[in-house]
Amino acid sequence: xxxxRSFPVRRSAxxxxxxxxxxxxxxxxxxxxxxxxASAAAPPPVRAEDRAGDHLTVTVRHAGVGRxxxxxxxxxxxxxxxxxxxxxxxxxxxNTRWGQEPFAPVPDGSVCTMQYGGPATAHIxxxxxxxxxxxxxxxxxxxxxxxxxxxxxxxxxLSAPRPTTASxxxx
Numbered sequence: 186x187x188x189x190r191s192f193p194v195r196r197s198a199x200x201x202x203x204x205x206x207x208x209x210x211x212x213x214x215x216x217x218x219x220x221x222x223a224s225a226a227a228p229p230p231v232r233a234e235d236r237a238g239d240h241l242t243v244t245v246r247h248a249g250v251g252r253x254x255x256x257x258x259x260x261x262x263x264x265x266x267x268x269x270x271x272x273x274x275x276x277x278x279x280n281t282r283w284g285q286e287p288f289a290p291v292p293d294g295s296v297c298t299m300q301y302g303g304p305a306t307a308h309i310x311x312x313x314x315x316x317x318x319x320x321x322x323x324x325x326x327x328x329x330x331x332x333x334x335x336x337x338x339x340x341x342x343l344s345a346p347r348p349t350t351a352s353x354x355x356x
Contacts (some may be wrong), residue, residue, distance in 0.1 A: 237270055239308065242257055243257070245305065246305070247305050273339040276336060288313070288320035302325070302343065306323045307323075309322070
C-alpha cells in the first residue's frame with residue numbers, strides 16, 4: 186500500500202494560489218469600477234470664468250426685526266443689497282470645495298440632536314460657481330442649525346443679539 190502525502194500539499198498550494206489570484210482580480214475590478222463612478226458623481230472644479238456670474242437672492246423669514254427680508258448678493262466683486270456682502274461672499278468662498286455642494290441639504294439618515302433653533306427660515310436662489318442654487322434652510326434640529334450657521338453671515342447670526350431700532354438708525 187503506497188500513500189502519497191504530497192497530494193494534499195499540492196492541493197492546498199493550488200487553492201491558495203487560486204484564492205490569491207481571485208483576490209487580486211476582484212481588487213483590480215473594484216479599483217477600475219470606482220474611478221468612473223467617483224468622477225461621474227463629482228462636479229467639475231470651479232473655474233474663474235464660472236465665478237463671474239455668482240449672484241444669489243436670500244429671503245429670510247421669522248428671524249426677527251432687522252434680520253427678515255430679501256437681499257441680493259453679487260460676488261467677484263462683492264455687491265448688492267446684502268448688509269454684509271463682502272463677508273457673505275467670503276464665507277461662501279470658504280465653503281465652496283471641489284466635489285462638495287455648499288448648499289446641499291442635510292443627508293438623509295443623519296443623526297441629529299433634538300434641539301429647536303427657532304422658527305427662522307431662509308430660501309436662497311441664484312447661481313453659484315456656475316451652478317443653479319435653490320436651497321431652503323430652517324433650524325428644526327442640530328444638523329439644520331449647523332447647516333445654517335456654516336453660512337453666517339450670508340444668513341443672519343441668530344446667536345447674536347437682535348439689532349434694535351436705535352442701532353439700525355445709527356444712534
